[in-house]
Amino acid sequence: MTSNMYVELTAPNEVRYTQPRGLFINNEFVASESGATISSIDPATEEEIATVYAAGEADVDKAVRVAHKALKEPSWKHLSASDRGALMWKLADLMEQNRELFATIDAWDNGKTYQEALENDLVEAVGVIRYYAGWADKISGQTISTTYQKFAYTIRQPIGVVAQIIPWNYPLSMATWKLGPALACGNTVVLKSAEQTPLSILVLGDLVKKAGFPPGVVNFLNGMGAVAGTALVSHPLVDKVAFTGSTATASTIMRLAAKTLKNISLETGGKSxxxxxxxxxxxxxxxxxxxxxxxxxxxxxxxxxxxxxxxxxxxxxxxxxxxxxxxxxxxxxxxxxxxxxxxxxxxxxxxxxxxxxxxxxxxxxxxxxxxxxxxxxxxxxxxxxxxxxxxxxxxxxxxxxxxxxxxxxxxxxxxxxxxxxxxxxxxxxxxxxxxxxxxxxxxxxxxxxxxxxxxxxxxxxxxxPRVPFGGVKQSGIGRELGEAGLDAYSQIKAVHVNMGNRL
Known part of the structure; x- marks a missing residue:
């Protein structure tokens, strides 16, 4: 039997929830401030699986502020890139150890087949985290000769607090596509799952804590897009928004993000x-x-x-x-x-x-x-x-x-x-x-x-994981996966050095 603080698993389609499902903020599971909830429905039977707390504006504000604080604290800011990678490797190992649990939850919550979730989604999700764990200590800048008295160098730095909003079709995989490069580059994250599939992200939160990530670095919210999503995209302390979902919703996110010129990356619809x-x-x-x-x-x-x-x-x-x-x-x-x-x-x-x-x-x-x-x-x-x-x-x-x-x-x-x-x-x-x-x-x-x-x-x-993924026209802005995925979560700072005394 595999278990964690939320569920007990004995076999596919045999999951028992052991206590209320909270929001994962600052490495703790908490109820929403308002007590609001949403229900997860089994699409095969139309029966309720579980109820989870739904984040409101106050919960979003709390999550963003702890992520902002964690970004500045030495426990994350000064953690070596190799140690960040080691934490991500440990998280991937824990995910692999719980693969049957994740596959069961995503099949139950989403309706995809258990075999598909186990043999494809989980393999991909674990592989993406391991891929970016390997990148963590290989992100570097350049040294540029300018004149004989001067030179310049560049530093790749994290963007800051990243708001991530994922869709319901691949709940765990889409979370890892965004978490992997964001964490490898040293950002902190507030991730909101789709209201239709709120469960697997909470199990992932438990494993984030077990892996040893400092409090506030990774935060997970459930909630309605019109409430939690809007509050997250609009928050003044959010530096970047990464979204996967419909083109219509992406247009709304662009309008909200434009008010503070937030960095955005969008993966939207298709008619391939x-x-x-x-x-x-x-x-x-x-x-x-x-x-x-x-x-x-x-x-x-x-x-x-x-x-x-x-x-x-x-x-x-x-x-x-x-x-x-x-x-x-x-x-x-x-x-x-x-x-x-x-x-x-x-x-x-x-x-x-x-x-x-x-x-x-x-x-x-x-x-x-x-x-x-x-x-x-x-x-x-x-x-x-x-x-x-x-x-x-x-x-x-x-x-x-x-x-x-x-x-x-x-x-x-x-x-x-x-x-x-x-x-x-x-x-x-x-x-x-x-x-x-x-x-x-x-x-x-x-x-x-x-x-x-x-x-x-x-x-x-x-x-x-090694190959860039993304679209053109109304299918989005930016790329995920591969080395290109790191560009979405890092920014380049140029440092000019004058070695002499002359202009």
């Missing part, structure tokens, strides 16, 4: 294209196309939700894609080993996806598969939607233009390379894209022309 050329290896194109939109219930910012297929292989691709979806995308509860697609995260998201299905039919698109709720849970409960495929889609349709964030894909035809690139770029977003062809010259040429922060050639959804 996947282009299949006539010379593609068809079995691979179908396999990756299916994974690119149906994995994690389609609740992926980089989901390749627009499939664009060359006309001469369109019929072959569609036939095989339909068959793969039928045989592979089993909809079921998150605990069954043969489940591919669990429930959507919430009733709001469930209704949003069904609304887009209705809109697609009204716009004249041809729905060739899915489109209906799937009655899996007790008495037909649960937020399950069948994997849905639309054809005869045109770029003027909402289902082509707008992010649905569910298991819904649109498929269109193209005739030549120029048209394929034009269709791929026909979007306000620019997060990810995929290209399938056996012609490597064409692959590189098209990858360069597609307007996206990331392009996969003959695959989809590849992600690695």
């Amino acid at each position: 294209p996947l282009v299949v050329f006539g010379d593609a290896e068809m079995e691979q194109a179908v396999k990756w196309s299916h994974l690119g939109i149906m994995s994690n219930q389609g609740q992926i910012c980089t989901a390749t939700s627009r499939i664009i297929v060359q006309q001469d292989v369109y019929d072959e691709f569609l036939t095989k894609f339909l068959e793969t979806t039928k045989t592979t995308s089993k909809v079921g509860d998150q605990w069954s080993k043969d489940t591919y697609q669990g429930p959507l995260v919430s009733k709001v998201q469930y209704q949003r996806v069904l609304d887009y299905v209705r809109i697609g039919k009204e716009e004249g698109a041809q729905m060739v598969s899915g489109g209906e709720p799937v009655p899996i849970g007790n008495g037909g409960k649960g937020f399950f939607v069948a994997p849905t495929i639309f054809t005869d889609v045109t770029p003027s349709m909402k289902i082509w233009k707008e992010e649905i964030f569910g298991p819904v894909v649109v498929i269109a035809k193209f005739t030549n390379e120029e048209e394929a690139i034009a269709l791929a770029n026909d979007t306000t977003y620019g997060l990810g894209a995929a290209v399938f062809t056996t012609n490597l010259e064409k692959a590189h040429r098209v990858a360069a022309e597609i307007e996206a922060g990331m392009v996969w050639v003959n695959s989809s959804q590849d992600c690695d």
Whole structure:
């Protein structure tokens, strides 16, 4: 049995909460000042899992002030970079030791399958913290010769107190993407989780304390975005805001952050294209196309939700894609080993996806598969939607233009390379894209022309802690992961040194 101050775990789907869930501030779990709470709901059964305290303005202010104090105190400010890295390594080890607990909580809280959480999310989350632990003592500046009497050098310093707001689709992974580089660079953090998935971050708080981080360096809040999120972004002692979520919310954050010119990095929505050329290896194109939109219930910012297929292989691709979806995308509860697609995260998201299905039919698109709720849970409960495929889609349709964030894909035809690139770029977003062809010259040429922060050639959804992640256009500002991720959490100070007495 694995346990901590919040939960006891005996097996997947067997978690018992042992006491009220608080806010993690200054290395302690505390109730919200107002006593306000939010509930976590199992999306497969629609039953309440647990209640957690919801932060208000007073709680946000308390968390930011302790983070600001910790930034200045010797226990963090003067801690050597190697020692910071050692703390992060210890945290990663503790996360790995509790991987079944984290996987169970995220599956229960989010609806993703337990196997997906255990074998992918946890591996990534631990790997990201270890990757940035290795960077902690390798962040350095430059020495620059100017004249024979002068020289200059640069120092990379932390930005300060960082407000981080994460989404609900990958609760633990998204937390580590932001915590890793922020801590490696010496910042202090106040992180707010999504109100739909508030639980795993509290377990992570327990491990932060056990790893030995000084009080106030890492603080975790739950709460509503309109209350806690707004207060956090607007706080005068917050130096930087890092956000992952919808483009609409990011626009609001930009407006709030602009009042004090806060440093920001944003990873937002996507409507990623996947282009299949006539010379593609068809079995691979179908396999990756299916994974690119149906994995994690389609609740992926980089989901390749627009499939664009060359006309001469369109019929072959569609036939095989339909068959793969039928045989592979089993909809079921998150605990069954043969489940591919669990429930959507919430009733709001469930209704949003069904609304887009209705809109697609009204716009004249041809729905060739899915489109209906799937009655899996007790008495037909649960937020399950069948994997849905639309054809005869045109770029003027909402289902082509707008992010649905569910298991819904649109498929269109193209005739030549120029048209394929034009269709791929026909979007306000620019997060990810995929290209399938056996012609490597064409692959590189098209990858360069597609307007996206990331392009996969003959695959989809590849992600690695060492490789930058981020978008262009309305898909965000800045990059996460890789060495580039350090730039978001450090600033360069130049020091000019005069070694002589002359001007």
